[in-house]
Amino acid sequence: MSGRRIVKQRRRADVGIIGGGLAGLSLAYYLSQFHDLKILVIDDGMPKPDHIWGFWDNGSPHLALAREQALSQWWHWQVAAPGNAHVMRGEGYHYYAVSSASYMKALADKCARANVRFINGTVMKTSINEDYTRMLMKDEQIVTAHHVFDTVNYIAPYDCMKQHFLGQHIRVNKNSFNPGQIMLMDFRVPQQDGIHFMYLLPFSEKKAFIESTVFSQTQLEPEWYREQIAQYINRSLHLKNEQVTVLKEEVGVLPMSKVKSKQGEGCIPFGVAANAMRASSSYAFAQINRQAYDYARAETLLWGVPEAGADFFERWMDDVMLDVLTKNPELAPHLFSRMAQKVPADDFARFMNGRSGFVPKFRTINAMPAGPFLKTIVGI
Numbered sequence: 001m002s003g004r005r006i007v008k009q010r011r012r013a014d015v016g017i018i019g020g021g022l023a024g025l026s027l028a029y030y031l032s033q034f035h036d037l038k039i040l041v042i043d044d045g046m047p048k049p050d051h052i053w054g055f056w057d058n059g060s061p062h063l064a065l066a067r068e069q070a071l072s073q074w075w076h077w078q079v080a081a082p083g084n085a086h087v088m089r090g091e092g093y094h095y096y097a098v099s100s101a102s103y104m105k106a107l108a109d110k111c112a113r114a115n116v117r118f119i120n121g122t123v124m125k126t127s128i129n130e131d132y133t134r135m136l137m138k139d140e141q142i143v144t145a146h147h148v149f150d151t152v153n154y155i156a157p158y159d160c161m162k163q164h165f166l167g168q169h170i171r172v173n174k175n176s177f178n179p180g181q182i183m184l185m186d187f188r189v190p191q192q193d194g195i196h197f198m199y200l201l202p203f204s205e206k207k208a209f210i211e212s213t214v215f216s217q218t219q220l221e222p223e224w225y226r227e228q229i230a231q232y233i234n235r236s237l238h239l240k241n242e243q244v245t246v247l248k249e250e251v252g253v254l255p256m257s258k259v260k261s262k263q264g265e266g267c268i269p270f271g272v273a274a275n276a277m278r279a280s281s282s283y284a285f286a287q288i289n290r291q292a293y294d295y296a297r298a299e300t301l302l303w304g305v306p307e308a309g310a311d312f313f314e315r316w317m318d319d320v321m322l323d324v325l326t327k328n329p330e331l332a333p334h335l336f337s338r339m340a341q342k343v344p345a346d347d348f349a350r351f352m353n354g355r356s357g358f359v360p361k362f363r364t365i366n367a368m369p370a371g372p373f374l375k376t377i378v379g380i
Ligand SMILES: Cc1cc2nc3c(=O)[nH]c(=O)nc-3n(C[C@H](O)[C@H](O)[C@H](O)COP(=O)(O)OP(=O)(O)OC[C@H]3O[C@@H](n4cnc5c(N)ncnc54)[C@H](O)[C@@H]3O)c2cc1C
Pocket: 018, 019, 020, 021, 022, 023, 024, 042, 043, 044, 045, 046, 048, 051, 052, 053, 054, 055, 121, 122, 123, 124, 151, 152, 250, 251, 252, 253, 254, 271, 272, 273, 282, 283, 284, 285, 286, 288
């Protein structure tokens, strides 16, 4: 006889969600707001180190909780390349930053208040049984639900370009930052190890988050990013090492590519597994929130695969952009600073968020240098 046990349930869950990260909890929260469903979230409880989520918004309903939780918001964002710095001034759109730990706690509290149930465990395999899906857990228990969403099983091509970074929350001993404006991308840094830029979020005149980000295939040693940040602080902010205190650090590696869902039998891919992440930027926060909100607010749930973070044309544009950057990494500073100069800030934000209209797409294409893009498009 098998030692597997079916977890005792008063009533089989209507919805099971594999993964209690941003995608899983956002989906659970919005489903609980719009429908009367018995929802179960299963998470393996792996540590989730706190980090910053940055995103653009213009007051959309799917980001209401995120705006409430924001550490700060900015109207102006700058892109700088050698000999060329341009500030984009958002009108409807602002750039926000939230702490992932605080946001996830707020989301988990909302879910708990809406009677979403949490199970701590690892889902190993799923299978279909009559009109429900069985989830086999690592401890051999079996959990069942009528509809199961999988936010964790997907793969990106192993050799794809990646965005890898190390960020530091710093405090300095003299007023050095302009809290009204972020540095979205500063390419005035060494470019030998990949497409490299600094990202700086000033929280006050003395406190900021600063990150060294690289687009390339290979992650670098932590010391490399630390050294880049230290040099940048010395050179651009004219601060000596002893004037800077590093409060905490965060690191990450994100794929810059479409991903392929590897969901098991009877599962609906969701979140990054359903391509919520923008391939050309790895932004996923606003996109996952929108995906969950739009899916859940449908009057009749159809249980299909949700919409990706970008529409078909934007995904094609992302592919072209990544191909151009892979073949011509030296063009990146020029390309992004051209975008900052030529695309109005709100259209830039709309395009970054994905599922934008004709105008932001047209303006973005129009800002691109024609030669390398045409070569990629005609496959030269
Ligand atoms: C450091 C960092 C910074 C980022 N910054 C930004 C940003 O500024 N802006 C932006 O838009 N995006 C950003 N992103 C990208 C994006 O927002 C995140 O990747 C987002 O957290 C994805 O959420 P998720 O739910 O898909 O995955 P996760 O948050 O990884 O959640 C998946 C959960 O499932 C659990 N799990 C895995 N396997 C199983 C299993 N078999 N059974 C049960 N549970 C399982 C994991 O432990 C985890 O808790 C950042 C990502 C990182 C890592």
